[in-house]
Amino acid sequence: TYVVTDNCRGCRYTECVTVCPVECFHLDESMTYIDPENCIDCGGCAPACPVGAIEPDYRLAADKKFWIDVNRKRAAETPVISGRLPALPGADERRQALGR
Numbered sequence: 001t002y003v004v005t006d007n008c009r010g011c012r013y014t015e016c017v018t019v020c021p022v023e024c025f026h027l028d029e030s031m032t033y034i035d036p037e038n039c040i041d042c043g044g045c046a047p048a049c050p051v052g053a054i055e056p057d058y059r060l061a062a063d064k065k066f067w068i069d070v071n072r073k074r075a076a077e078t079p080v081i082s083g084r085l086p087a088l089p090g091a092d093e094r095r096q097a098l099g100r
């Protein structure tokens with residue numbers, strides 16, 4: 001499965017949602033999460049993310065593996081998002097700070 005990680009927090013661009021062929025993406029007030037039960041591993045969302053927040057689970061660094069459980073848990077607790085939303089305030093500044 002693909003996993004949303006910390007770079008999404010505070011940005012939440014939601015470009016990922018527009019490319020996902022199935023309804024994987026959920027969101028809360030700070031970021032999106034991928035439902036691992038629905039993800040078909042197409043890989044479309046990873047290059048679409050402006051801040052590089054999405055990676056396949058097997059490629060996560062050791063200190064980012066916990067995001068697998070976070071995505072599973074939060075996807076179960078939060079609503080599906082089926083369309084693009086405006087990025088969060090300050091997202092562009094945050095992206096620049098990340099060197100993106």
Ligand code: SF4
Pocket residue numbers: 002016019020021022024025034038039040041042043044045046
């Ligand atoms: Fe959706 Fe494909 Fe990303 Fe899975 S890998 S969340 S199916 S776009």
